[in-house]
Amino acid sequence: MGSADAGENVAGETPDLSETIETDEVTVTETGELERTLGLSGGLAIGIGTMIGAGIFVFPGLAGAEVGTAATASFAVGGVIALLVALPTSELATAMPKSGGGYYFVSRGLGTLAGTIVGLSLWLGLVFATAFYLVGLGFYALDGLAEAGVAIAVSEGLLVSVLAVIAGIGFTVLNVTGTENAAKLQNGIVALLLSMLVAFLAFGLAESFGFVDTGTPAAEARDTWEVVPIMSVAALVFTSYLGFAQVATVAGEMKRPGRNLPLAMIGSVLIVTTMYVLTIFVATSVFDRAALAAAGETAMVEIGRQLLGTAGALVIIAGGLLATMSSANASILSTSRAIYGVSKDALLPSWAARINLKYGTPHVALGMAGGPVIVLAATPSGRPARGGRFLSPPDHVRADLCRTDRDPSRRTGVVRSRFPGSGRPDYPRSRGAG
Amino acid sequence: MTRVLVPVAVLDGETVSAGLMELLSTMDVTVLGYHVLPEQTPPDQARSQFGDRATAALDDLSEEFRNAGGAADHRLVFTQNRDQSIDRVAEEVGASALGISGTTGDVEQLLVSLTGDVDVGQIAAFTVDLIGDREIAVTLFAAGDDAGDGRLGTAAETLDAAGIETETRLGDGPAFDALIDAVSDHDGIVMGEPAASLSSFLFGSEAERVASASVGPVLVVREDDQGESSE
Incomplete structure (x- = not known):
């Protein structure tokens, strides 16, 4: 592991291991200072934005069809587990507040081989996940067209692929050209989405408790309040909580990382859990299991229609578009950070991290994120994207692997930096000594 | 002695006029080389690619300030928020003023x-x-x-x-x-x-x-x- 210092790749490039001093405002390196500019709201937007697109409008239908209102418990269980993962992850990120996230922890904790595997699978996993979001975006756009009464002459699958590819190219170009305010756009999308959701859920809750009556059919199929089905649905919906760890990929740019990183990770998990639980509650109050099963993945659109008519359906479709957009955009950004982390350690050629002179962006890394995404999105079925979730080592595995470090001297490194903000993290330094 | 911070977008080819150097010959000067990055770019990535070039340029600039009379040093920062970086460094070095370069020669x-x-x-x-x-x-x-x-x-x-x-x-x-x-x-x-x-x-x-x-x-x-x- 320590041999990384002497290692070089086929091009003779060695890892860039300059010593750094971290403060709340800046990272001081030998050649310059790196300003920390991202606040708590920016971190929350990345965490929430990445998570919420994954399942808020897809899983309620699927999970509700399995166990009915008991799916609220499944989402709550998923949230608690995500929280248990978020705690050690935020601790690691606080100890090593560097851009690169999961890759950085694993390569420093378990060595170069594990780091390489995780770094590359992080890249692939994010690529698949982004393609999944884009295909979801295509489906929402399709629903939107249908709702607007536009007749579709070509096959659905083709149109979805075309829309997904256009969106993928759009996001990649947006990021490569270094469009200003893309992060503000991200914050805006998340804020708009949250306020739409809150309004929708408030109305849905009022309906569920009988303050408003829109004539929803009385439930006939019974809810399944049993441990095993609830847990198995929790396992299904847990994937919709992955994403908070992406906050760690911008750890190097976050102000007061000792405070803001844990707050952003844990806060985004709590907010998203609340949203999910309320959404599933509204969904299962409006429709029973049989109706949810019949409506399938787009059940939420039907629920919106049931509650508020066509306007309700449009709100859900617009929300779905926003949610998938924010997730896709956040993932493309995270991917290029992950590629940079790997390239910095000379595990990828240094040109992978080169910065475009005209736009000041890492165009190769962004292209390595966007290119495969577009290819995947173009595959006719669009379904392979689903598998991406399994290619990416789940974040809890990554985070916890670090904690089972076998070398005692390294372990003390983690323990010493247990306390967020207790001083500058010295853990990464121990790598050279080991 | 009173210190003046002179921010320079060092990698964008910005430089400091002879007029400002001459005017500041009675002052201590900190040249703050900065490079503003879009949020798509981790600052560390820019540092590893441009750090040496920027440092060389800043060495030259502070040398010119010293030749003009005052003491001079330099800092280099990669940032996504220029104003935040300038404020922070000005605070850290205790600068009384910020200098914005013009194009003229002697100030009378x-x-x-x-x-x-x-x-x-x-x-x-x-x-x-x-x-x-x-x-x-x-x-x-x-x-x-x-x-x-x-x-x-x-x-x-x-x-x-x-x-x-x-x-x-x-x-x-x-x-x-x-x-x-x-x-x-x-x-x-x-x-x-x-x-x-x-x-x-x-x-x-x-x-x-x-x-x-x-x-x-x-x-x-x-x-x-x-x-x-x-x-």
Whole structure:
């Protein structure tokens, strides 16, 4: 592991291991200072934005069809587990507040081989996940067209692929050209989405408790309040909580990382859990299991229609578009950070991290994120994207692997930096000594 | 000694005019090389690619400042927020003022603007330190509602006591336009740090607009937040 210092790749490039001093405002390196500019709201937007697109409008239908209102418990269980993962992850990120996230922890904790595997699978996993979001975006756009009464002459699958590819190219170009305010756009999308959701859920809750009556059919199929089905649905919906760890990929740019990183990770998990639980509650109050099963993945659109008519359906479709957009955009950004982390350690050629002179962006890394995404999105079925979730080592595995470090001297490194903000993290330094 | 921070977008080919170097020969100078990055780019990535080149440029610049007279060092920062970085470094090095480079050569006529909610005593003291024993004439300027409260007289006394050739001038009409009018027959400007306003949000900071209207260097005297000495 320590041999990384002497290692070089086929091009003779060695890892860039300059010593750094971290403060709340800046990272001081030998050649310059790196300003920390991202606040708590920016971190929350990345965490929430990445998570919420994954399942808020897809899983309620699927999970509700399995166990009915008991799916609220499944989402709550998923949230608690995500929280248990978020705690050690935020601790690691606080100890090593560097851009690169999961890759950085694993390569420093378990060595170069594990780091390489995780770094590359992080890249692939994010690529698949982004393609999944884009295909979801295509489906929402399709629903939107249908709702607007536009007749579709070509096959659905083709149109979805075309829309997904256009969106993928759009996001990649947006990021490569270094469009200003893309992060503000991200914050805006998340804020708009949250306020739409809150309004929708408030109305849905009022309906569920009988303050408003829109004539929803009385439930006939019974809810399944049993441990095993609830847990198995929790396992299904847990994937919709992955994403908070992406906050760690911008750890190097976050102000007061000792405070803001844990707050952003844990806060985004709590907010998203609340949203999910309320959404599933509204969904299962409006429709029973049989109706949810019949409506399938787009059940939420039907629920919106049931509650508020066509306007309700449009709100859900617009929300779905926003949610998938924010997730896709956040993932493309995270991917290029992950590629940079790997390239910095000379595990990828240094040109992978080169910065475009005209736009000041890492165009190769962004292209390595966007290119495969577009290819995947173009595959006719669009379904392979689903598998991406399994290619990416789940974040809890990554985070916890670090904690089972076998070398005692390294372990003390983690323990010493247990306390967020207790001083500058010295853990990464121990790598050279080991 | 009084310290001035000179921010330079070092990788965008920005440099420092001979006029500013000459004007600051009585001061300690910290050259702050900065490079603004889009949020798509981790600052560390830019550092590893551009750090050496930027450092070489900053070494040259601070060498030129030393040759002009004062002590000079440099800092290099990669940032996604220029103003935040400038504020932080100015605070850390205890800079009394920020320098914005113009294009002119020697400064013989210095315009000192006292308009706005600024610390008149602090600006006057800075001007005295800046000029030292050089033959630079000063025009004290105020416009708008601020002109009537005797601040010109107070500052003029300070400068006269230091043996600096001083005249005072009152501007008419809107304060900012009057300042721009007065800039034309001077080749350097000292001004306060006006509080952020809507127009500074829309059009950039007042200092930047003055700098773009002037060919000479602009020195912006920083507010002393806690009333402690910023030296």
